[in-house]
Amino acid sequence: MSAQAQSKMPVRAQNAKTHGAESGTHDAAAPTLAAARPALGSDLTWAEQVGECWNRFWFTATDPVTLGWVRVLTGLLALYLQLTLAFDLGRFFGTEGYLPLRTSIDWYEWFIDTGGEPMLKYSYLSYLRTPGQLAAAHWIGMGILALFTAGIFTRVTSVLSLIIMLSYFHRAPMITSQVEPIIAMLLFYLCLGPAGAAVSVDTWLKERKLRADLKLKPEEALPVQPRWGATVVLRLIQIHVCAFYVMSFLAKVSGGGLGNVWLRGEAMWWVITEPDMPLVDFTWIARAPLLIDVWTFSVLLFEALFPLLVWNRLLRPIVLAVSVPMWILMALATGLTTYAAAMLIGSLAFVDPACLRSCWQCCRAKFAKADAQ
Template identity: 40%
Template sequence: MNSTPGNYFQTLATEGGRGWNRFWFAPSDAIVLAALRISVGLMAFYLLATYTLDLGRYFGEQALVPLKLIDGLEEATRDAGRQVLVGQVREAMPRQYRFSYLDNLHGRGGLMLAHVAGMVVVGLFTAGCFTRITAVGSLVVFLSYLHRAPMLTSGVEPLVAVLLFYLCLGPSGACCSVDRCVLSRRKRNSEESSLPAPASSWATVALRLIQVHLTLIYAMMAVGKLATEWWWNGIGVWLLIARTESRMIDLSGLHQFPLLINAWSYAVLFWQSLMPIFIWNRLARPLLLAVNAVMWIVLAPVIGNFPLALTMIAASLAFVSPSTLRRVMPVC
């Protein structure tokens, strides 16, 4: 065996390239994307539905969020040292590049018609009907609301938009969808129609992008907490409980149990710190996914954002094995 430095680096490059290609491009089962399509689609549908009763109030001629206000986000305030919008955002993505068809609709009739049409598109995408088309359509619809009134959104809307974008890349309608059922019925041979959808490299690309993005989100959550003394001191959760404007239930009575507050705070810190690293370990993954779901459910009433908690749980489906999903999901 020749162990010269040249051979070592050649082997390193070859094996590294194979590992890279296997990680990003090895064909995989699209059922994971199907699970994400259904869960993310339902959340997008719900978030759009919350606008229904107040369309005119938010986006009409006498809107609470007029276009002039949105355009003003591009401008500096009177204090030159403080900007309404981060400078990098204004420069990298000016207003004219943040498309929203709602900018051109002001009458209540037109708004309602566009709103219903948008919800139909998102509903079709969730059901997996004409998925390649409705996936892009759902992204356009959702971004239109996000761009039209960013101050009406919370942390969940950008996350849903990112997931919708990645679902546009892969065959999210290849399983558990109307498209798949129609394709199966067209097969004359019943044995052939019962076969699962073929593995796809694009499914892997979309799935890996979601996984990497999700781990980076958890990493930033952990870094943000580690940068403040409150979480080091074990009172981070207490600060969340003390925010009366956002919490859904009053847990201020827990001030009588400081050790519980400390334990809860450190548990959140450890969970978000370990998640980006050990979620890639197949042995630790099931335990982390279970802890992840429990932690978000417990935190949701405190942070006052159940949609965000549910979306983060849904996004973690990207790490569930296809074999597990095939045991619990109906397949056409």
Template identity: 35%
Template structure:
């Protein structure tokens, strides 16, 4: 009995120590700074993508006026309180729309380069949410990930390293290396956990669709002429079904593998090396 008791005592000790080490050890300021630059670039790309059709979508006579969106989303007919707010609900004149849009672009650019990093990250989050809530029918799987990452970025001191804020401090004689901090670690850990959860959700949701089971999902993505950037439909004449099957199953296998092995230091570089070209391969066939 003593051996069993000792085992569970050691197990509980290791679990608690691992939990505390994961969440409450100081986090690297440089890693958070790099994430700020990456997330800021993603937010900037997302906001700038609306530039060509801003008034077409959100103008006074646009395709998605506020009454149209509230009707399509069911908000107009709901008796429940509405918590999805957007600055763009209250503006539709072209001049005001463009003013808000320019502010959003500047905020995302400042977040990316690390200028007034904390304020810029908060404003960027609010602006991205404004676009998402204003036209949820234009969003996909990218926006939930982006908004979650921006939220966690607001928690940590993301401007302490790899930023203009850091450069300005160094010019004023404050040259000490940015120290690791608990807030930086919590911010990074929340990002890691959320990304793993998203990968699991994506993987399981694919298993609910028959095209992913029979290996035809990539072919169906290619066949959607309204969204693809490159027309690969001619490959259907070359008996390339095994390629499409392998391509389809590679996404499912990668998403499950990412969720399971991303915590392993040795597997992490391999997962990133495989994932980069795999996700890039979606761009020409989906337009994302």
């Protein structure tokens, strides 16, 4: 049927026809309305156009390389958090430590209506009694996180990694700071999609086998396999990262006290003069008070504009580029390096897969060349 003839058919009949053709293969491609009728864009009703946009936004297949890098960096950050926790396992989770189970239960009961027991049941740390058990569980958990980071059995290790990290967060939420909710968010979404479909040992082994079967030369690139699952996960991360920005902005501008220090332009001064946290001495800025105002309002402006501008294709690279120095400066001024790293990892979900793919191919080529030499 020609496109012209197709255009004369009622929309619903077109849709039914398209589905009828596809119904024999449930898992086969199911083209959307606009994809099935490319000439009909203008004939679509408003609701159908919205539906099309929705489908394109969520289900257009994309190269999973971005997701792969988000997995690697999230895994590394989670590993770092667990490594630093290894020094204080007994203090935070031991029965004789600072936060024995009874203390956590009391804290939950006071803090949240649901009580202490239900949430602590979700943490396997609640069932470990001796320092040996704690240490064994901790190092096994780190091993699983390492497998997840490397992309080995990713479907399984991603779920296990989420369980591991949530167990620590639920057991002692009073030692969690800004970074833990972001890590939980990233790990949760990475469980849902093909996080191991790129930049992983799983893929490397698969590709090696495929190359051997097809007798391809090492320099010959295999075709990229886009996945709609990767799109869904990346969109979830993108929206959630934007929500973090929006809420951070709202939390800043809605403060009370002696007047809002963010709106007065003083906030960064208070941040850099914290007596214990800053990594770098920025107090010289007191000689140029205007800089304090500029820095404070820049942070506010960035957090307000990021969720709006990052969706624009043209502005996205600029917004992402600005976010890097912004978070590095913030990390140096606040000492919250892991928080800044987590936000940057979340922002990575906005990076064009083609850009990351070319970087990845370039790195691989260099490694291959080095190996050959």
